[in-house]
Amino acid sequence: xxxxxxxxxxxxxxxxxxxxxxxxxxARPARGLPRVCATSYPLAFFAGxxxxxxxxxxxxxxxDQDPAFWxxxxxxxxxFQQADLILLNGADFEKWVNTTSLPMAPLVDTSVAFKSEWIxxxxxxxxxxxPQGAHSHGNIDFNTWLDPIxxxxxxxxxxxxxxxxxxxxxxxxxxxxxxxxxxxxxxxRELRELGPRLRGRPLLASHPVxxxxxxxxxxxxxxxxxxxxxxxxxxxxxxxxxxxxxHPGRLMIWEEAxxxxxxxxxxxxxxxxxxxxxxxxxxxxxxxxxxxxxxxxVLREAAAAGP
Amino acid sequence: xxISVENLVFHHPRSTFTLRVPSLRVGKGExxxxxxxxxxxxxxxxxxxxxxxxxxxxxxxxxxVEPARLGQAGxxxxxxxxxxxxxxxxxxxxxxxxxxxxxxxxxxxxxxxxGPAARERARxxxxxxxxxxxxxxxxxxxxxxxxxxVALCRALVARPPCVLxxxxxxxxxxxxxxxxxxxxxxxxxxxxxxxxxxxxDPALPARFDRTISLGEGG
Amino acid sequence: xxxxxxxxxxxLRHRRGQTAxxxxxxxxxxxxxxxxxxLVLRYQDSLVRRAEATPLVAGGPGSRFDLVLHALYFRGxxxxxxxxxxxxAMRETGYALPIPLHVRHTARRFPVVGTTLDYFAxxxxxxxxxxxxxxxxxxxxxxxxxxxxxxxxxxxxxTDPDNLFDLAGSxxxxxxxxxxxxxxxxxxxxxxxxxxKTAWLLDGLCHGHADVTGTNTEAALLLARTATNVTxxxxxxxxxxxxxxxxxxxxxxxxxxxxxxxAVLPVAPDARSATLLRGRYQAxxxxxxxxxxxxxxxxxxxxVLRIKRFFDANALLVAVxxxxxxxxxxxxxxxxxxxxxxxxxxxxxxxxxxxxxxxxELGLVASMALLVAGAGIAITFALAPAW
Numbered sequence: 001x002x003x004x005x006x007x008x009x010x011x012x013x014x015x016x017x018x019x020x021x022x023x024x025x026x027a028r029p030a031r032g033l034p035r036v037c038a039t040s041y042p043l044a045f046f047a048g049x050x051x052x053x054x055x056x057x058x059x060x061x062x063x064d065q066d067p068a069f070w071x072x073x074x075x076x077x078x079x080f081q082q083a084d085l086i087l088l089n090g091a092d093f094e095k096w097v098n099t100t101s102l103p104m105a106p107l108v109d110t111s112v113a114f115k116s117e118w119i120x121x122x123x124x125x126x127x128x129x130x131p132q133g134a135h136s137h138g139n140i141d142f143n144t145w146l147d148p149i150x151x152x153x154x155x156x157x158x159x160x161x162x163x164x165x166x167x168x169x170x171x172x173x174x175x176x177x178x179x180x181x182x183x184x185x186x187x188x189r190e191l192r193e194l195g196p197r198l199r200g201r202p203l204l205a206s207h208p209v210x211x212x213x214x215x216x217x218x219x220x221x222x223x224x225x226x227x228x229x230x231x232x233x234x235x236x237x238x239x240x241x242x243x244x245x246x247h248p249g250r251l252m253i254w255e256e257a258x259x260x261x262x263x264x265x266x267x268x269x270x271x272x273x274x275x276x277x278x279x280x281x282x283x284x285x286x287x288x289x290x291x292x293x294x295x296x297x298v299l300r301e302a303a304a305a306g307p
Numbered sequence: 308x309x310i311s312v313e314n315l316v317f318h319h320p321r322s323t324f325t326l327r328v329p330s331l332r333v334g335k336g337e338x339x340x341x342x343x344x345x346x347x348x349x350x351x352x353x354x355x356x357x358x359x360x361x362x363x364x365x366x367x368x369x370x371x372v373e374p375a376r377l378g379q380a381g382x383x384x385x386x387x388x389x390x391x392x393x394x395x396x397x398x399x400x401x402x403x404x405x406x407x408x409x410x411x412x413x414x415x416x417x418x419x420x421x422g423p424a425a426r427e428r429a430r431x432x433x434x435x436x437x438x439x440x441x442x443x444x445x446x447x448x449x450x451x452x453x454x455x456x457v458a459l460c461r462a463l464v465a466r467p468p469c470v471l472x473x474x475x476x477x478x479x480x481x482x483x484x485x486x487x488x489x490x491x492x493x494x495x496x497x498x499x500x501x502x503x504x505x506x507x508d509p510a511l512p513a514r515f516d517r518t519i520s521l522g523e524g525g
Numbered sequence: 526x527x528x529x530x531x532x533x534x535x536x537l538r539h540r541r542g543q544t545a546x547x548x549x550x551x552x553x554x555x556x557x558x559x560x561x562x563x564l565v566l567r568y569q570d571s572l573v574r575r576a577e578a579t580p581l582v583a584g585g586p587g588s589r590f591d592l593v594l595h596a597l598y599f600r601g602x603x604x605x606x607x608x609x610x611x612x613x614a615m616r617e618t619g620y621a622l623p624i625p626l627h628v629r630h631t632a633r634r635f636p637v638v639g640t641t642l643d644y645f646a647x648x649x650x651x652x653x654x655x656x657x658x659x660x661x662x663x664x665x666x667x668x669x670x671x672x673x674x675x676x677x678x679x680x681x682x683x684t685d686p687d688n689l690f691d692l693a694g695s696x697x698x699x700x701x702x703x704x705x706x707x708x709x710x711x712x713x714x715x716x717x718x719x720x721x722k723t724a725w726l727l728d729g730l731c732h733g734h735a736d737v738t739g740t741n742t743e744a745a746l747l748l749a750r751t752a753t754n755v756t757x758x759x760x761x762x763x764x765x766x767x768x769x770x771x772x773x774x775x776x777x778x779x780x781x782x783x784x785x786x787x788a789v790l791p792v793a794p795d796a797r798s799a800t801l802l803r804g805r806y807q808a809x810x811x812x813x814x815x816x817x818x819x820x821x822x823x824x825x826x827x828x829v830l831r832i833k834r835f836f837d838a839n840a841l842l843v844a845v846x847x848x849x850x851x852x853x854x855x856x857x858x859x860x861x862x863x864x865x866x867x868x869x870x871x872x873x874x875x876x877x878x879x880x881x882x883x884x885x886e887l888g889l890v891a892s893m894a895l896l897v898a899g900a901g902i903a904i905t906f907a908l909a910p911a912w
Contacts, residue, residue, distance in 0.1 A: 071773065077659050081642060099772050101658035101720040103642035105622050359871055380876060387873030398868040402539030403532075414528035415874040421528065445539070461872075 032056075034165040037083040039094040040067050041281050042145035043110060045288040046155045047087060047162065049180050050173060054166045055085070063282050068142060071096045084165045087158060091118050093142035108161045110154040111144045118144075119211040143278055147212035148188040148292075152181055183289050190296045191217050197303040204249035204271065206258065209278055222247045228256040232265060244269070251302055274302040308368075309335045309469050309501035310356060315365035317348075317355055326351050328365070331519060335468075338495055338502040340512040343521035349505045350395060352521065353471045356503070357390055358382035370468055387416045391462035391500070393472035397454045399446040399461075406442045408457050409433060412465040419465060432460040435490050437483065451478040459487060463494050470495060472504040476511070488514060529878070533885040543858060544890060550851050551894035554844040556901045561840070563902065564909060565833060569826055575711060576822035578648070581799055583607070583615065583623065583789040583806075583815045592814070593821040596788035598712045599628045599636035603787050610782035611813055612789060620802035621791035627724040628787050632684045632700065635670045638716045639724020645706075647792055650713055654678060655704030658720050661731075661775055662767025664700040665718045668708035669910075676702050681766075682717065684727055698726055699766040715910075722777075725784055726767075731777045791815065855887065 034055045038044035044059035051057055060076045061067040072080070077100055080086055086102060088094055090111035111118070119141040144150045159177045163170065195217050203214075208223035222243055226232055232240070252266060253276045263273055276295040277283055283291035312331035319325070326348035333339045343349050354360045356367055358374030359382075367374060370389050374382050386392070391412075399408045409429040413419040433439040436456040438449075446454055459475050472491065476484040488511060495502040504515070512518040537544045575597050584592040585605030594600050606627075615623040624647055627639035642657065644650075645665075655678030658665055664682060666674065676682055680702040700719065708714055725731045767775065777784070793799035806815045859866075869879050 074659055078656070081657065095773075098777070099661040099722065099767075099775050101642055101660060101663065101722075103646070104616075104624070105643050105646075357871070383870065383873045383875050385873070386871070387875075390873070392872055394868075394871065398864070398871065400865055400868060402536045407531075407535070412872060414532065415869065415872065415878055417875075 034084040035082065036085040036087065036162070036165075037080045038087040039097070040087075040089045040145070041283075042151065042279055042288050043087040043089060043154065043158060046151075046158045046180065047085075050155070050159050050162050050176050051166065052172070052176055054169055054173075055162065059282075061281060065281070067280055068093050068095065072100075077101075085161050087161070089142060089144065089154070091115075091142040091144055092140040093144075106165075108157060110157040111150070113157065114144075114150060114153060117150070119215065121208060141209065141211045143209045143280070144212060145288075146210065146278060147216045148184045148191065149216060150212060151187075152184045155180055155184065187289070187292050187296070190293070190300075194296060194300055194303065197300070201251070201303075202247045202249040204244075204247070204252040206252060206254045206273075209255065210253055210276070220247075221253075222249065226258070226262070228254055228258050231259055232262050237265065241269070244271075251299075253299070272302060272305070274299055309333050309337070309370055310503060311366075311368045312352075312356070313366045315352075315355065315362050315367065317351060317360065317362045319351070324348065324351075326355075328352060328521070333469075333501050333503050335501055336495070336499045338492060338516045339504070340515040340518045341503055341505045341521065342507070342512060342518055347521040349521055350473050353392075353473050353503070353505065357386055357392060357471055359386075387412065388418070389467060389469055391465065391467035391470040393455075393458050393462045393470070393475045395473040395477070395505075397446075397451075397458040399454055399457055401446050404443045404445055405433065405438055405449070405453075405457050406430070408446070409460045409464050411461055416465060425464065429460065429464050432463055432490070433457075436460055436487055452480070452483060455479060456483075456487060459491065463491075466498045467500060468498075469501045470503070472502065474505050474507065476506065476508060484508070529881055529885050532882055533889055536882075536886055537889060540858075543854075544893075547851060547854060547890045548893045548897060550847060550854070551891060552897040552901070554840075554847045555894060555898040556905075558840055558844060559898065560902045560905045561836075563906065565830075567906070567909075569830075571711075572822050572826060573819065576818040578711075579790060579818045581621070581791045581793065581802070581815055582818045582821075583791050583813055584787070586812060586814060589814065589816050589821050590825055592788060593816060593818050593825075595628060596626055596790060597818060597822075599626075599638055599716055602629060605812075606785040606787045607789060607813060608782060609784045609786060612786055613782070615789065615791060615802070615813075618802060618805055620798040620805070621793040624790040624792060625721050625786040626788045626790065627721055627728075627785065629724070630684050630687065630727045632664070632682050632717045633674055634685065635667075635674070635715055635717050637664075637684060637700075637724065637727065638718050639721045639727075640718060641721055643792075644718070644790070647790065648709070648711070648713055650709060651707045652704040653707040655702070658703055658718065660767070661720060661722050661726060661772060662698060662701055663703045663720065663723065665704045665706060666702060667706050667714040667716045667718070669714035670717055671702075671705040676705075678702055678704055697765065698723070701767070721786070725777065726775070728785070730779065730784060731775060859883065 036047050036051065036055050036057045038047055038057065038059045039061070041059055041061075044057055047055070047057045058079070059067075060072060060079060061070045080100075080102055084106055086107045088097060088107065088109045090109040121139045121141065145154060155177070159173060163173060166173075191213070198217070198219055201220065203219050203221045205221055205223040206226040206228065208225070210219075210221060210223070213219065214221040224236070224240060224243065226236065250271055252271050252273050254273050255276070255278050257263070257275050258266070258273050266273055276299055277291050279288050279291050285291075286294070310331070310333040312328050314330075315326065315328040317326040324346070331352075341349050341352070351360065355362050356369060356374075358369075358377070361375050369385075372385055372389070374385055377385055400411065403411065406426070406429055409432065410421045410425060413421040413425045419425065430439060430442070433442065436459065438453050438456050438460075441449060441453060446457070449457065455475060455478050459472070462470055462472065470491070475491065476487055479487060491502065491504070492514060494500070502515075504511075506512065576593070579597055582593050582596040584596065584603055585607050587604045591601055592603055595603050609625075612623045612625055615621065622643060624643045625640060626644070628636050630637040638644075645657070652665065653668065654671075655665075666676060666682075671677065674680075674682065682700045682702055684697045684700065686697050700717070700723070706713065706718075719727075722731060791799075791802055793802055803815045803817075806813045866879060
């Protein structure tokens with residue numbers, strides 16, 4: 001009995017000297033195609049054209065919601081977290097990113113390179129805290145992709161990011177990048193051609209989302225804050241009339257067709273609504289390029305129709 | 308002859324006492340009482356016979372062995388094999404119970420084992436001396452008489468050929484004394500052991516085969 | 526042999542007090558020496574491993590020890606945090622992915638570590654229960670933190686106010702536990718991880734409240750209103766819990782480039798990139814210092830171990846004096862047992878048997894002391910934190 005206790009004692013002393021063994025989780029196994037998640041339709045379109053099967057491109061925002069104000073579900077957030085590349089438009093487009101946990105490594109902001117060219121809305125009311133509190137920035141116009149030249153730059157960033165995660169077909173990627181650049185430059189050419197017809201003509205917009213187009217192509221554009229699916233109140237009509245007193249535009253660009261009552265009100269004032277889709281989400285038909293060509297065609301026709 | 312002492316002279320190293328025994332014999336199976344006044348050297352004689360002390364002169368033989376010619380280790384081995392010793396001051400181990408004190412010779416003698424047979428013998432001796440009910444008790448819980456009986460049982464448990472007992476009944480009442488002496492004499496008779504027992508009780512020598520009396524100062 | 530063990534055991538049992546004194550008198554110095562050295566070696570090993578797993582640490586100017594301990598162990602505060610602009614500049618070099626850390630707050634005394642999801646991949650931390658961080662106000666608990674706090678997915682964890690004497694200056698938030706990490710055996714086990722933006726929320730740099738720019742906002746809540754700016758007063762109630770109903774109202778004030786980060790872990794893909802990155806920040810006027818964590822930790826360990834030598838010498842002296850006392854106790858004990866030895870001698874016990882008996886008793890005492898010391902060491906190692 002005593003002998004057993006002695007042996008047990010030696011055993012305990014021996015075990016006490018053993019160190020802890022740390023285990024580390026195994027590295028995650030390699031997956032199939034790289035996964036790309038985009039926060040806006042134009043970026044998804046660019047990525048799809050550039051990757052062409054070398055990557056899985058997804059744009060999870062529902063078709064009936066504005067991606068700029070959409071808040072993804074937990075499942076969609078996890079989808080973004082698992083992506084090999086997350087394409088952000090930037091310029092404060094995807095506000096949900098500010099309160100969401102995403103990894104930094106796959107995150108690519110496609111517009112930060114031309115941050116100095118972002119358009120701010122000076123007339124928006126900001127708020128601050130306390131007499132010495134920091135002021136919040138004014139809202140930023142995030143519709144950068146409407147300017148084909150900025151779209152080319154964003155597309156270039158997408159191409160660079162794809163090159164890092166799916167480097168296999170470099171030649172193919174370079175070729176597709178060139179093709180897409182040509183397609184976007186064609187948009188720029190068409191809009192430049194339109195320029196002389198719109199020069200000197202005050203234009204109106206239902207929403208301040210066409211600033212980049214106006215700046216690039218020197219449109220004299222003034223905007224209100226009207227929604228296409230909401231009626232215009234009498235006070236808004238009064239403000240509109242006041243605006244038109246100093247800016248007598250007869251063409252008003254809308255993201256979508258206004259309500260018939262609104263269109264009638266505009267017609268009474270001699271203002272013609274023109275639909276120029278912003279393409280932040282998937283267009284009803286075709287793709288980004290088709291939608292932009294259609295936008296330009298409609299605007300060209302409206303400009304040709306007279307003052 | 309079991310014990311023979313010839314021309315024994317022993318000078319106590321720390322006193323002026325000198326023990327002189329010209330001749331002493333105890334035959335095999337003989338039971339001898341050793342008497343004498345206090346200070347006569349009875350205990351010293353037993354220690355000399357046991358080889359605990361060494362004589363300055365003379366020859367002591369026990370069972371044909373001269374302990375003085377053996378080395379320390381030899382004398383210890385001789386004692387554990389040949390002698391059963393009952394000390395005047397009992398000399399029990401304080402950390403062992405009655406039973407284990409009795410069995411001690413079986414533990415220290417390489418030729419013996421404290422197995423079931425030895426335990427049964429120890430129990431029987433304890434029963435016959437009336438201390439079996441104290442089997443687990445340590446010496447601190449025993450009376451002097453009980454301790455004396457334990458010492459006696461320890462001396463007898465291994466059935467030694469020769470028993471040296473130094474006043475084994477000194478602390479006992481009359482009834483117990485009789486019982487213990489009966490045991491001692493019966494055991495020696497049964498095993499054929501020789502017995503040399505020191506006693507001051509005048510009634511006891513009559514029960515022995517012979518009495519040897521040591522004079523004062525040896 | 527059986528008799529020897531029996532007699533030795535009985536002897537020790539009979540002298541319980543003395544035996545206990547001897548056992549503990551021997552066990553304590555053994556325990557102290559082995560446990561202290563064992564723990565020092567273990568901590569040294571874990572410190573070095575943690576540093577090896579974190580090749581580079583970047584931060585503002587200041588003590589390199591403070592910075593490395595802050596970044597690796599989430600301890601203390603750094604006097605000069607970096608800014609997000611520094612992080613962006615570091616990323617632009619292309620030499621490393623800079624993983625931000627912002628550790629300024631605690632939740633029930635556990636450090637709240639603001640970072641990005643990249644940290645978990647870098648440290649190979651897996652979620653054992655529940656899920657990863659999803660949004661502002663979420664937290665993921667280290668395994669030990671979750672066990673001590675008894676919290677799991679769905680639970681709420683309030684952060685601690687910075688300063689009990691200035692509650693108005695603190696921005697405690699009730700965090701939502703999304704998940705619990707697997708045990709890693711590192712300081713990560715005792716951390717509460719939040720998104721970097723949540724850490725800024727705790728700093729008061731990000732908050733949520735009702736819209737105050739509307740014309741129907743109570744005047745009592747405002748300090749001033751102009752055509753382009755509304756100044757909100759302190760009376761505007763701020764949300765202390767992020768919910769699906771109010772998450773959209775949370776916003777940052779100030780330039781995002783100025784937002785603070787207490788430390789950065791630059792993760793370079795290879796040694797060359799790491800060297801080039803360090804080279805970029807070597808100029809004396811640089812406001813960013815990049816350190817090789819292992820070098821700093823080894824320097825720190827060198828200082829600590831130099832001090833430890835004094836303690837080792839002290840322990841040795843204590844052990845020697847304890848040993849001498851124990852020898853004295855044994856010798857005195859043997860003197861007290863002279864009568865017992867005499868008895869054994871007289872009844873013919875061989876000297877060797879007596880020597881072996883005493884030796885066995887001492888051996889049993891030593892064995893019990895080792896057992897006690899071993900048990901103490903095992904308990905110490907089991908209870909001591911892994912790092």
